[in-house]
Amino acid sequence: MTLDRRQFLAGAAGASATLLAGCAAPAPSAAPTALPSLVTTPAEVLMPKGKAPRIVVIGGGWGGLTVAKQLRRLAPQAEVVMLERNPVFFSCPLSNKWLIDVVDTSFLTFDYLRVSERHGYQFIQTEVLEVDRTARRVTTAQGSLDYDYLVIAAGIRYNYEAWFGNDRRAADAARARFPAAYVPNAEHVALKRALHDFKGGDWVMNLPPPPQRCPPSPYERACMVAWHFKTNKIPGRVTILDHKPRIMPIGAGFKAAFDELYKDYITYVPNAQVQEVDPFAKRIKTSAGDMRFDHAVLMAPHQAADIAWKAGAIGTNAQGKPTGWADIEPRRLHLKRDDRVYVIGDAVGEVAPTFRFYPKSGHVANSHGHIVAGYIAQRLAGKEPELKLPDNLCYMLVNGSPREAISVQFDYTVNAQGVIEQQQIDDNERRAGLVAENFRWAGLKFEDMFA
Ligand SMILES: Cc1cc2nc3c(=O)[nH]c(=O)nc-3n(C[C@H](O)[C@H](O)[C@H](O)COP(=O)(O)OP(=O)(O)OC[C@H]3O[C@@H](n4cnc5c(N)ncnc54)[C@H](O)[C@@H]3O)c2cc1C
Structure with missing residues (x-):
């Protein structure tokens, strides 16, 4: 039963009377305190x-x-x-x-x-x-x-069960120590702190099997981390363990950024399907080899x-x-x-x-x-x-200075059989103009949701 305002006020009046009587402790037989109406x-x-x-x-x-x-x-x-x-x-x-x-x-x-x-x-x-x-x-x-x-x-949710079965302790350790930061909550703050506290060593990021939330964004994140290492002269190396056989989407644009901007900072490993993760010993075992890490962005498979x-x-x-x-x-x-x-x-x-x-x-x-x-x-x-x-448009920053981005666009049509078809256009040429477009895009979307 929902408490109505009258019951709430009656409860409050009782409480005031107790206070006026000199804060006497409630008698052991007193009825449980009534909940306020909004609780x-x-x-x-x-x-x-x-x-x-x-x-x-x-x-x-x-x-x-x-x-x-x-x-x-x-x-x-x-x-x-x-x-x-x-x-x-x-x-x-x-x-x-x-x-x-x-x-x-x-x-x-x-x-x-x-x-x-x-x-x-x-x-x-x-x-x-x-x-x-x-x-x-x-x-x-x-x-x-x-x-x-x-x-x-x-x-989405993270499917940690794929890695740890019903071992909640391991799943919680992975999430607490090496958060993916792919759902909107405090994980993002933890990731940013981990990045800014990182003194050097192996920084590992795994990409889950498709479909995943925002497929190009882990590569963008790798560029941001590598840019931070390079700019601040941190002796760190980012290893991307990709479940897929190659970078996609905008593969050529990301590859050029890895090779030309972050040659000494990023190692890209394709076909690295995760087989075991040990968040306590900081080890990850994949079909492309095993790795020990100093920090990791551990991304369990995504699900609804x-x-x-x-x-x-x-x-x-x-x-x-x-x-x-x-x-x-x-x-x-x-x-x-x-x-x-x-x-x-x-x-x-x-x-x-x-x-x-x-x-x-x-x-x-x-x-x-x-x-x-x-x-x-x-x-x-x-x-x-x-x-x-729907349609889709994504901009990915690959360089922090000068600021340069690449982008990908998807359009959808329905064919004669009533089946949805997809056209994909990758824009692999990194340039400042796409950063400006990205901010215009964000402004329009925020206005659409909030203004
Ligand atoms: C690092 C990163 C970069 C990205 N970059 C881009 C980009 O450049 N462009 C782009 O288009 N997309 C990008 N994305 C993807 C984008 O964030 C998601 O695709 C988008 O948020 C999906 O929207 P949604 O409404 O489905 O889910 P969300 O935006 O995640 O919203 C789901 C909401 O449901 C709430 N919720 C879930 N369960 C419950 C419950 N039981 N009770 C109450 N509340 C609940 C959650 O708290 C959450 O607020 C990026 C994602 C990441 C992680």
């Missing part, structure tokens, strides 16, 4: 549902922020509730540049409450614990709420976020094993088994037999947010949604 438990109803259709958005990242804002614009009659565990938004895009102070923290962080107030959706800072798709109910750490439509925009699993959104492959990603209708972006539940951004599963996955990028998550807000608004208006496709 609720998972068993309670967090927000009773009114007549307006309600759309619940899980996750306030690139996808969730976009869909929530656009829903308020396109379906003003609907109630929109965003559930996010973090108190503040932190942008992973541009965070590699932040590692070497190209941008400061204020550039990457935004206040959820002010943005939600501006756009008229409800922001609740809470952990989503369960999704009951039959009852159309979401349970959070603070109570449950019913939905008409659900948008899962929860991003925990809550997508709990929502029963994950697909299975031909062998009946979980694919790790949400099983969606490729063009409609709702679950194949439940058209009231949409998935957007990085958690989205296979969309085409050729290229298989959309790039897991903020740009695509933002595109998905626009598209799905349109689909839901049209369905609420009793119309058949007009199907749309």
